[in-house]
Amino acid sequence: MQFEDLLVAMLSNPPDPDEPLPLANKKATIYGTTITFLIVSWFAVSLRLFVRFRVVREPGWDDFFVTLSAVFNTVATTCVLLSVNYGLGHHFLYIPMPKMSTYLLLFYIENAVYISETALIKISLLFQYLRIFKAGYMRWLCIGLLALITVWGLAFSFLAWFPCFPVKGYWNRMNMKPKCYGFGFDDPKSFIALFEAHTATNMTFDVVVFLTPMVLFGRSNLRKKNVIGMTGIFMFGAVVVFTSIWRLYSIVENRAATQPYVDFTWWTPISIILSCLEIDLAIMCASMPIFWPVIEKSLSQIFVTHEVHVTEHRRLNENGLEYELEHTNGNNESQSRLGRSGSHGTLKSSGGNSEEALTREHTRNASFGFDRYKDQYVIEQVDPLAGGGIATTEVEANKVPKQKWMI
Incomplete structure (x- = not known):
């Protein structure tokens, strides 16, 4: 053709020239x-x-x-x-x-x-x-x-x-x-x-x-x-x-x-x-x-593929209050931290002089290791013998004869 x-x-x-x-x-x-x-x-x-x-x-x-x-x-x-x-x-x-x-x-x-x-x-x-x-x-x-x-x-x-x-x-x-x-x-x-x-x-x-x-x-x-x-x-x-x-x-x-x-x-x-x-x-x-x-x-490598959960555990003192928390009175006025200077079981000083808290001298004590550490829990973490106990180690003999080979 x-x-x-x-x-x-x-x-x-011929087709329509105006066809859409x-x-x-x-x-x-x-x-x-x-x-x-x-x-x-x-x-x-x-x-x-x-x-x-x-x-x-x-x-x-x-x-x-x-x-x-x-x-x-x-x-x-x-x-x-x-x-x-x-x-x-x-x-x-x-x-x-x-x-x-x-x-x-x-x-x-x-x-x-x-x-x-x-x-x-x-x-x-x-x-x-x-x-x-x-x-x-x-x-x-x-x-x-x-x-x-x-x-x-x-x-x-x-x-x-x-x-x-x-x-x-x-x-x-x-x-x-x-x-x-x-x-x-x-x-x-x-x-x-x-x-x-x-x-x-x-x-x-x-x-x-x-x-x-x-x-x-x-x-x-x-x-x-x-x-x-x-x-x-x-x-x-x-x-x-x-x-x-x-x-x-x-x-x-x-x-x-x-x-x-x-x-x-x-x-x-x-x-x-x-x-x-x-x-x-x-x-x-x-x-x-x-x-x-x-x-x-x-x-x-860019995106996070694992989740990490952070938890905390708080201890209570003899008054049933948490350490390291600031408590207020009925008028909602901040008076002191639990560990303020002069309190029994002090962990931190909140007397307003932070330099003193950072530069205090720790004098070794025969009983507790440091005279400034008054919290019994902290003392036991620093000196395991401070609790008055005796550290012993018990080793149990293994009576099973040792194998010459294992799969």
Whole structure:
């Protein structure tokens, strides 16, 4: 189908130019969702790289491919944001011809980049699994998936990067007569079939890759903390799979933006948003197991994890009053502490001369050790012989013969 034929088909069934924009087609929705998740995904990648390079000092191929996925995702998201100014979210038929050509260029880039990064993020996850599975059938399974997904990614990436010959004929069809196929929309049926085929196989590989480490739950030596952490990661992965399924549903529903009529800029925003979110979430899911243990350890050192209870016990003197408390008379006037100067059982002096209390001399007494210590309880803590008792030590002989060995 030539581009002129496509425009004629659109003109035969023109959409309402005043039709209200759906929520997904609004600029605020597109900007708000894509930019927010892009920032969070780069934050996750930065923490991952910090841990691998500065903490454990063991970078690998998985880090390279997840970083490459993040770079590709940034390029795709940037193209999406720019395409809003060239007609994304509005009816394709009413876009001026210069803007229409620019939009097709931006869509070509974002579609090719997205198809490439769907393979890159899965390759990164499989390299990450190879760090865990050092031998056995699980390692061979990961290697087999790695080879299969690599071939799958290369095949679809070639179809996306070279949809027409020459390539620039994809977005410059008014001035050129390129030979297009597949994603180049030369034939609507093959265009729809190729989009649905990639989305369906992408969803299938998402499910397989995220379910592969489930075998770890079968280990008997897993602690409860590890089980909870792994469950959280796999639930996050389930969100990625759900996003991929949702994208497949949106493409099938409008037949790759061709039903109920051909309109590439009107029907595609929801699919484009889900494409960006799918990669963002996959990058975060791949990075969380790397940096989260370090963050959790750091948080445990910051926040209090043990409670300390401080209790006190007070003693009463012979009058039934507590030591070290100030008592008042019926007029609520402070008269003295219990241990004021001249009282029996004095512990502290409250005569108003604190210097005297701090510099008094203690003269050793034969009976009590110090003549200034009048409290019998304090005396017994200082001099255990002051109570007049005799200190004895009783040692009971152990009559059980000593064992030569013990388990």
